[in-house]
Amino acid sequence: MRKSTAWTIFFFVLGLFSLLFLWPLTRVITGGFYVEGKVTLRYLLNVFRNPIYAEGMLHSLMLGVTTTSIALLISVPLAWLSHRFDFRGKKLLNGLLLVPMILPPFVGAIGFQQILGQYGVLNALLGLGPVDWLGRGRFLGVTILQALALYPILFLNVTAALANVDPAMAEAAENLGCPPLKRFFRITLPLIMPGLFAGGTIIFIWSFTELGTPLIMNYTRCTSVQVYDALREIGSNPFPYVLVFVMLTCSVMLYAATKLIFGKQAYAMQSKASIGYSARQLKGWRGAIVALPFIAVISLALMPHAGVVLTSFSVPGSWYKTVAPTMFTAGNYVDALGHGMTVTSIRNSLLFSSLAVLLNMGIGISIAFVVVRSKIRARALLDALAMIPLAVPGLVMAFGYLSISSLLSNLSWARENPVWQSWFDVRTNPTLFLVIAYAVRRLPYMVRSAAAGLQQTSVVLEESAANLGASPLTTARRITLPLITANLIAGTLLAFAFSMLEVSDSLMLAQRADFYPITKTIYELFQLIGTGRYVASALGVWAMFFLAVTIIGSSLILGKKLGAIFRM
Amino acid sequence: MAVGVRIENLAKTFDRTIAINDVSLDIQPGELFFLLGPSGCGKTTLLRCVAGFCDPDRGSIHIGDHDITRLPPHKRDTGMVFQSYALWPHMTVKDNIAFGLQMRKMPRQEVADRVSGALDMVKMSDRADHNPNQLSGGQQQRVALARALVVHPQCLLLDEPLSNLDAKLRVEMRSEIRRICKQAGLTAIYVTHDQKEALSIADRLAVLHEGSVQQVGTPQEVYHSPVNTFTAGFIGETNLLKAEVLRRDTSGAWFSTPLGEVASKVSALDSLNAGDQVTLSIRPEAIRVSSPPESAPNAFNATIHDTVYLGEVAQHRVSVFNAIADSGETTLKAFDLNPRIVARDTAESTRVWIAPEDVVVLGE
CATH class of the missing domain: 1.10.3720.10 (MetI-like)
Known part of the structure; x- marks a missing residue:
């Protein structure tokens, strides 16, 4: 990878990361110490x-x-x-x-x-x-x-x-x-x-x-x-x-x-196994x-x-x-589908998670490329940054996004543009912040999956493509990406599944019923007196089934390497 | 006092592949014994059976008078040097070496004394407090050796200990290993696929192929008198010739070969009878590319095809044309040690000859 390309990606990712991750984090940190203009x-x-x-x-x-x-x-x-x-x-x-x-x-x-x-x-x-x-x-x-x-x-x-x-x-x-x-x-x-x-x-x-x-x-x-x-x-x-x-x-x-x-x-x-272990x-x-x-x-x-x-x-x-x-009855499932809130919540979760995963793939693959394939010193910093979301609780991030949301939607500029304001204010439309929150929190899984794939793929395979006249972008598209497909699918599945069942961001950021994701809906249904708990369970079973399929899928693709996803 | 190791009728099968096939070996007290063979011949499995990491299907292993066949590894009192060294990265050099003594519940002072003695023996005293990953490959090798030696094991087991070192260090370390084994008076079993390692420092060696022992003997015996084509081909290079016994008397035997008539004067020809089909093994360095002395046997006209010049030796490929039997050309490898003349160009005619003492008759 050319140095200039590596640095371009580095600064782009760093900028994006600062905006989507470090900024809300700073808000959280300063919120309790800088009150009414005083430290x-x-x-x-x-x-x-x-x-x-x-x-x-x-x-x-x-x-x-x-x-x-x-x-x-x-x-x-x-x-x-x-x-x-x-x-x-x-x-x-x-x-x-x-x-x-x-x-x-x-x-x-x-x-x-x-x-x-x-x-x-x-x-x-x-x-x-x-x-x-x-x-x-x-x-x-x-x-x-x-x-x-x-x-x-x-x-x-x-x-x-x-x-x-x-x-x-x-x-x-x-x-x-x-x-x-x-x-x-x-x-x-x-x-x-x-x-x-x-x-x-x-x-x-x-x-x-x-x-x-x-x-x-x-x-x-x-x-x-x-x-x-x-x-x-x-x-x-x-x-x-x-x-x-x-x-x-x-x-x-x-x-x-x-x-x-x-x-x-x-x-x-550090030491490769020298003897076959049985x-x-x-x-x-x-x-x-x-x-x-x-x-x-x-x-x-x-x-x-x-x-x-x-x-x-x-x-x-x-x-x-x-x-x-x-x-026994299957009525709860009928109720769950009939309930206006559940159907929209499934649609919402699918939409938010898909968008989050797309965002994730873009950022995650770029980071993995720089970390594994470039020689720039700062790649270690990028690697560490990409893993930090593991250390930051979802609750903290959700809180940070709420704080940013209230800041942005109260800007005088936003007040004059109601369309923008509605996007910035989670009370009217939490899509933007939920997608960002889902994506940032699952970024480590994506980076780890892609990096693991790149590490297993010999750089010689790329060099030989370059030697035969392929440009770096063509090489990535024709050689590297196909070779790490399995890893990418696994990472994507996990990121998607965990986004679908995310709890703290969903509970805190989604505040209007027509934007509730599945988890928030389960929580709200659970609190309803009467049939709520039963309908919530039906929705929970649907979620369970869905997550089972994705996890089994990714473990089939990754095999023993599934464990690597949860490493820091 | 050193004790011997006796392996009797040992057999081990992994998922239908036979790893060891009825192996019996008698290793003498204080002997540096080598198991030599290509990869997959069962030599490491055999060593791991002695260490106890691998349970044999049949047969027994004795160390001294004790039958250890069913003993768990940690009660066998063998000291093993692993191919990867297996130095524990979370302990210093000193702690690594002290570990086995601590397991034997030795008093603290004695542990310290013996550790420093072992460090002296492998010349690593100045690295006692280092971590293993701060050491070079050769140094790690020495620590692994010290760790196995310090417990004064009944038997030292070395599993390709030098395979991770570069060529120069390997030569240095192999004589070092022999020095240390002899100094400590240890019985040692050493596994390698490198024939130079085995020939250079072994007291005796066993050649293994497909799980079976092919030959046991001193390096000289195995090199000069291989018993079969595998041993002849695996240890050193050789020329193998199909031959038929023509006649035999007390001074030697004569054979009909693709080269023509060849005489052999090695011992142990007694069982041969005229008409027997045998294979002859002639080492490339036994084929002299020069004018033979007057009336020398085994002298032939030959053509040098090409030559690889390696400094201390020139490796020629020569063809011998047998006019009598009309069996066409036979190509031989011939090594000229300390070469004076190196023919680089094509097809130079010459004479080659072989001393009858260097023509070895193989059983099959």
């Missing part, structure tokens, strides 16, 4: 002094830590077992382990409540009274629900990290007399630490700032819900800004620490014993899904204090 730390300090806010932050922090710990406890042993042993049905179980990803945890919460709620399945099954299984204050319920939905990300990361370690590393220890358990803690664990932390950081940031699940589980005393409740005062109240700033700081610090500690020593990557074959009952924890985790993790599916098929009100619904 002040008053609000930041008051946030810590205010018992309600302080408690919310503590709770959020605990949500993040507990969720991540549970996810670690689930996924590390499973990944290790799956790496070390071969047994009947392993492929199927490994695939099923990823299935929980097809449902955002906040939709799962509906099913979760049906099963573990006071008048739910478990109590009916055991013949108990209204025992509260979800824990006082619902804290335990939220964390378990989140951990069961998010552990696949960690599982993929750890599996990939394990596969990357030269098997000779563990063999050398074994050869020197190290027994299996010690070998795991002294050799394998330190070597997969980067993967562990990469996955763990993503899960921590996700659960620390998650909005949908606490909302549905009615766990209101955490920062994310407090921010959501304060949205209406965005113009006048600096507190939500400060709260968001604190969340951002925690997330970015954790991300930076991970990068700093593990970025330089990407252990696993997992140990377990036959008969031994295999069955190893398969047991997989089955246990899968059944637990799919419980919310089962709850949602059953709810969607039950006659409203017929599943109360019983093991299963007493009356």
Whole structure:
């Protein structure tokens, strides 16, 4: 790649990135410190002094830590077992382990409540009274629900990290007399630490700032819900800004620490495996014993899904204090399609996500090209920038876009041009900001997919095209892009699927019913008394089906490399 | 005290490909023993069976008097040097070397003493606190060797230890490895596909092909008296000639070959009878491209076709025309060591001759 081309793309992307990402971020950061023309730390300090806010932050922090710990406890042993042993049905179980990803945890919460709620399945099954299984204050319920939905990300990361370690590393220890358990803690664990932390950081940031699940589980005393409740005062109240700033700081610090500690020593990557590794074959009952924890985790993790599916098929009100619904119906699906809000929401989600993915592809592929194929020094900066959206919670970005929206729509220039104003104001039309928000947050997946493809494709293939007289653009179009198609499709599918089921941006930015995306509609339906929860479940099942197809599709295309998408 | 390694009737099959086919070897205490063969011959599988990373289907492995066939790797007390070195990147050089001693629960002071002793032995004392990835390939090699040696294993296992080094370092390290093994009095099994490595430092070597042992012997025995066409062709270069035994007496045997009549004076010709079909192996450096002494046997008229000049040697391709049998031309490789005259142009007539001591009869 020519230097001038690389620099052109670099500055173009940098400009776009500053406008779409850094600017809203700056608004968030300054909003709580620059109030009424004065720089002040008053609000930041008051946030810590205010018992309600302080408690919310503590709770959020605990949500993040507990969720991540549970996810670690689930996924590390499973990944290790799956790496070390071969047994009947392993492929199927490994695939099923990823299935929980097809449902955002906040939709799962509906099913979760049906099963573990006071008048739910478990109590009916055991013949108990209204025992509260979800824990006082619902804290335990939220964390378990989140951990069961998010552990696949960690599982993929750890599996990939394990596969990357030269098997000779563990063999050398074994050869020197190290027994299996010690070998795991002294050799394998330190070597997969980067993967562990990469996955763990993503899960921590996700659960620390998650909005949908606490909302549905009615766990209101955490920062994310407090921010959501304060949205209406965005113009006048600096507190939500400060709260968001604190969340951002925690997330970015954790991300930076991970990068700093593990970025330089990407252990696993440096020595290529010298010997073919084969997992140990377990036959008969031994295999069955190893398969047991997989089955246990899968059944637990799919419980919310089962709850949602059953709810969607039950006659409203017929599943109360019983093991299963007493009356089944497909009526909720008919209602879901008949409901004006659901049909528009599906159309809206498809439109927003498609536009976001298009934007993403353009930016993502350009970045990947510069990062992998150019020699300019600044490419490292571009690579780091493209990954930052992973470190910035969706809630923070949504808040930033809201703030930009209110700024732009109140400009005197915008006031004079009502058409522009309606585009700038999320209250009239959130399309612009939702598309940007969807795109920016999923950019890392796109860049990673494209970069992985480029790294696997030898540069010699491009050079030989150039040597035969193809211009750089022709080479890209005729040689490179076709060769990385599989990666691009996988990245696109993931970006699209995650956009379709995005929660925090959708809840916060879409404020008019005719612009609601699917997730916001599910939330609004859920809150309707009567049939709402059942219609919401029907819509949730549709979303589940849709996401299952895309994820299975991309994992078929990418195979084992799927894990690479969730790396930092 | 060093102990030997005895491998008996070992066999291993992977998904219907036979990796090791009934291999028996008796490795002497303190011996530097080589497993030599092309890739895919089963030599690494054999080594990994000794280390315990690979379970044989049949057969047994003894180290000293102990049957270790079913012992897990971490209880075997072998020290292995991996092809990729497998130095743990999250530990310093010192920690890497100390690891095996810690596993043996040695007192701290003794660990420190032995680590510094091992570092001295491989001349790496000044790098003790470095990280493995700060070291060059050769240095990593030394650390891997020290890590395996420091535990005083019953048997040292080396899996193509030099294959990741450049040519010059490889030559240097191979004599270093021999020095260290002999200094420590170790029994060692060394896997390689590089015949020069094996010939230069092995006490004895086994040539493997398709999972079976072809020949076991000292480097000289295997080079000068290969028992079959595979060994003759794999170790060094050779000319193979189809031949029929004409007659035999106490001083040697005479053969009818495409070159004409060829005499052999190597030992072990007793089993030959007139009329037997055999293959003769003649090393290129045994074919002299010059005027033979008076009444020398095995002298032929030849034409030099082309010559590759490599400095210390000139490699000629020569054709010998057999007028008597009318079997046409036979092309031979002939190496002229310390060449004075290098014919670069085409078709120069000359005489070639072969000492009867250099004509080896192969079984098949």
